[in-house]
């Protein structure tokens with residue numbers, strides 16, 4: 001049994017060296033879709049993209065929701081019992097995370113993205 005196990009290990013090593021040398025078609029371990037893998041990537045490029053909605057904290061989602069309702073920072077601050085400065089900080093963080101430049105873009109993002 002011990003020698004069989006060793007043979008398996010050698011075979012596996014050989015296979016991974018070949019994988020590193022040339023691009024192969026691999027099926028993504030998350031979505032199962034076939035993709036070109038040039039290294040040891042196990043997931044396709046789509047699955048490697050961050051899921052934006054998941055990056056937002058509960059509080060950030062609340063703020064996005066209020067921006068979608070066209071509320072001003074002052075109103076958002078009032079609704080969430082925060083200071084206006086804190087809301088601005090949250091806004092900047094959300095802008096960076098979602099790669100948007102304005103609250104208008106953020107509102108559009110919120111309308112098109114299901115979350």
Ligand SMILES: [Zn+2]
Nearest residue numbers: 028031044047
């Ligand atoms: Zn995938």
